Amino acid sequence: MSGLQPLLHDLLVTLRAPSQVWCAPDGQVRPSGAQGAYHADVRVLSAALVRVDGAEPEPIGAGRVTGGALEATSLLRMIDGPGPDPTAMLRRRRTVAPGEVTEELELTCATAEPVAGRLTVRLESDLAPMESIKQGRSHAARTPEVDGDTVRWVDGATRVEVRAEGASVEADDSGATLGWDVTVEPGATVTLRWTARSEVPAVVTAPARPEPEWSVPTVVADDSRLAPLLRRSLEDLAGLRMSAGFAPDETFLAAGAPWFFTLFGRDSLWAARLLLPLGTDLARGTLRTLAARQGTTTDVDTAEQPGKILHEVRAGDLHVDDDTTLPPVYYGTVDATSLWVCLLHDAWRWGMEDDDVEALLPALERALAWMREFGDADGDGFLDYADASGHGLSNQGWKDSGDSIQWRDGSLAEGPIALSEVQAYAYEAAIGGAALLDAFGRPGADAWRSWAAELKSRFRSSFWLTDEDGPYVAIALDRRGAAVDTVTSNMGHLLGTGLLDADEERAVARRLVAPDMSSGYGLRTLSSTSGGYWPLRYHGGTVWTHDTAIAILGLTKAGLGDEAAVLVRGLLEAAPHLDYQMPELFGGNAVDDGPAPMPYPAACHPQAWSAASSVALLTAALGLAPSSEQHGGLQVRPITPSPVGALDVSGLRFGGSDVHLAMDATGRLENP
Template identity: 75%
Template sequence: MAGVQPFLHDLLVTLQAPSQVWSAGDGQVHPNGAQGVYHADVRALSSAVVRVNGVLPESVSAGRTGPGELEAVGLLRMIDTPGADPTVILCRRRTVRPGHVAERLELSSATAEPVAGRVTLRVASDLAPLERIKQGTPSSPLPPAVTGEGVSWHEGDVGVVVAAPGASVAADADGATLTWDVTVPPGRPLTLDWSVRTRAPGVVSAPASAAPEWSVPVVEADDRRLAALVARSLEDLAGLRMSAGFAPEETFLAAGAPWFFTLFGRDSLWAARMLLPLGTDLARGTLRTLAARQGTVTDTETAEQPGKILHEIRGGDLDVGGGTVLPPLYYGTVDATSLWICLLHDAWRWGLAADDVEGLLPALEHALAWMRDHGDNDGDGFLDYADESGHGLSNQGWKDSGDAVQWRDGTLAEGPIALSEVQAYAYEAAMGGAELLDAFGREGAGEWRAWAADLSSRFRKRFWLSDDDGPYVAIALDRHGAPVDSVTSNMGHLLGTGLLDPEEERLVARRLVAPDMSSGYGLRTLSSRSAGYWPLRYHGGTVWTHDTAVTLLGMARAGLGEEAAVLVRGLLDAAPHMGYQLPELYGGNAVGDGPGPLPYPAACHPQGWSAASAVVLLTAILGLSPSDGGLDIAPIVPSPVGALRVEGLRVAGRTATVDVDAHAGATLSIGDA
């Protein structure tokens, strides 16, 4: 159906940035929806379907076997001998590397005599841009050119070459059929190989280094779901590592697959921040990459301003529908600049080398100045946003859908919008920035502490509301300065930032673990009592993994372990339903309302900050915080996962191990640098 975003929840993904393959549950790449072989936001192949004697193999198993690898097993009863037992199988092994997808087709037989058949691979390409696929816009296959060992497609700077050694090739206007006539002897597998290589221009590519920038901890817990979630999440994150052409030696994490397979200021910053207990190298790469494109001028079309950190970067204009067209380098985000400062400060505390920090201090000063000089559009003293281009994002916080900021009765708030969590990020950035300025002998620390104190005072007067359940924080102020009264997850991001006092943090935490906000599988984005609530509304009732993680970490840092444990258990209860790959978001239905959390069908998976949230669980449960080159621990009591041991944490270049017993008695050991 034209104009309908394709679903992803039941598709298998195999990836190694910037390449990815989306296939059906049988491992086949059917010419449907979002299925395809992609590279750098271009669909290189729109189908890759294997048949034997004209019939699809009968799928019995398919799934990942390692980073960037998938294996699908099908039965070949069309060439099998009579009998109840299936004795001829096809194993399809896929490996994805940057710009290269290879498959080995292995046919095995346990029949008494050799079996013969015809294996065909039907491939097609539309070279469609990812944005067109996301919008559900129909595309047509392009005619291929026959080459020595297969077929190819070329259009502009994009080139796709399929090689299938030993196959005969029959091309037509819609694609090509590659054919092998085979005889499979009993007990001796027969293998066929084919591959696709893609060349496509892009501003992001594979990272310079092959190994991830973080340690991989050994996790042992009474609740075994925690270790499974951490292992799967770190494997997924390894596939999201990218570099930008303007900073090729640095590495960051792409926001998510398939739609956001690129640099996003906010998302990449949050993911790097969440991974700090495993090392600071990713944070350094993310900070440097974003600093390389820090705003220098005022440009309404791109939303660039001096000192501002970008929102996202693409290879060309991005038409997301509804009149929203984003330029290749787009700065329409109100929070990435503050979050950049927060990451720099936190990375410094976790042990980022002084020389690395010092090299980023000019960018820090420019970012601080942006908060003061450009962050406030209407002059009320709060950071806010308004799209002045007429074709940019209408909402520019992390909840960036058009209906993300609404009143309790469901009507939409009018901008400029000043989000509550953005004020918390700004407060934390000003205080952290001041600490860095002092530590490195630069001027201005006093000014920023005063600025933060003033912001805190004004926030307390303007953002607090009360209803029958007591006090809570409004999601935002609207264009008239009125506090928007819906109860949302946004206030969870205030916890642990310093903006609230301890009693205010307790009030917020209590509201967030109430049944209208906590689904039992995580934190709903909007209270189920709101008129606009729906469990599958993008920012109006779903659960976002990272949102829950940020909130529970804030609770833990505020000493609210009981409330944090509610959300920890929620994510762990959700994880097995999704194969321990927590996606971008999922349904806000309550525990018991169905067999598990409803999939949000178009959600990205893996998603950078969702996968990184697994490390947040470790940080919160153990109560980790860096301190003068060492590590402080303050575990949640009682531990929500029972006894827990984590080896391979990193602080100031040293390795740390933490043991917590079931009653949260803890020991810490730190090795030499």
């Protein structure tokens, strides 16, 4: 039976893809909710609970050391000496590597006499699938096998094995207890260790190489929040690096932990696109990985079509709910194909090698052809979607929850749905694709520029609405071609794509920074004046970091620095409240409504495109963009005045070279 989706906001995570450990704030892994050690999409340990003389240590602090390491400190007053001061202590150090979790348990004391006790670690495993845990299903712990100091759980090809040097092992039907009798001398250290190694059949695996594909810039800014945000974000991204079995030499970013720890077309593409100022290697790996599974046939069950870029991959069917079951390789996305083309074009402009670009041009041509031949299912001239399988996603843009496309009164729009931002991605892909075809001497560029011009004209006549606050862009057209009248963040994705003219971009900018849309912590997904608004509705009032970042970049590209600065300052205002780890989403409450942004309690963290958004703040503040000329230079047009004050950045990358830039608080470059 399904229950409630487990909450994540108060859990600590330690990860190195494709492995992760979720624990309570004291470092203990208890058999409840989403807590546990995972490898691929299986929970290999559902409990790892430390006790001393039968009692849990008293926690005094826990937190990440790096993305792959955590330390928790506890007091051991059950074996401590007399006196008010705590003088016996346990440090629990957890390290996660692909397929491996190691814990060191370090005991020390400052007592007059040695302290002694029995330390135990209770381990349980349910080998439960991730999808079932997300649905809140309960799972019985499995009976382990014991061989000396080794404990293992096995289910077919899935296997987890725990070894603990010097420990006694006591097993029962629901788990095993590791035990050590310890004596700690004053001033000395006793260190105990256990390691779990896991094997799980999976489509995605550890990354192809150990080092990240991007540079790590050094940032000095008047705004003291920017540097720690960037540092934390890049550390989080390092833990999300993955490779796929069908493209084992390439690296991409998994969408997010814990639920989306795999390849997602849209998410992985956007994350790589946001990181382009730090290098093009991640973009190349992401493009190649997705091209390796580009659609070749028409399959209603998987939503595959020739030229289409996939939505996600899993090891088996994914049962989302009673009505939705996705096949292992699923193509139900309306935007990933256009975004793939956009990333290839942008990576080329940022300096991706011509040979690497040219090798991907056949996939580019197939992707462009998909937009024209398959993207418009109802023939109205706009890219749209409708699930034809009966068990796929009902909404197939980035706002993919069932209630995300709604009218201002809160009622749901009926599909096929043509999303506004999808038309912008398609326009940008057609123009960028044409530039690539021209540059490499391939035919078809003029036809795609004509296609884009016609789309632009149709869009202007179909998507614009006006209310008492002025003009704005509808989120979508419904099955009748009617413009769905909610005011949403989707229109922020249109900025800088070329789909809008300058006056239209200014109109959109005004709506985005108005109080009903800008919470002071970022951009709300839905206007607070809409009937369906709620600050904790997944796509109906929350703030998504990447959504805000995309709008920031579009505003900057459109020359609307004042409005971009409003949203830059909003994300920076939110960052310290979130411990500089921008989650998948957070509450849309205003700055003056409570002490901090409300946590969205089921939000994934880290999330690839959220973490990558920190780089977008740098990109916007400096006004970075490749020249429109082939093999041109890097344009630098800072927002003035600077939303982060004076800024000095070294370690950016363009065309394979390091870039150092500095500007004062007015936005004047000091080394143009």
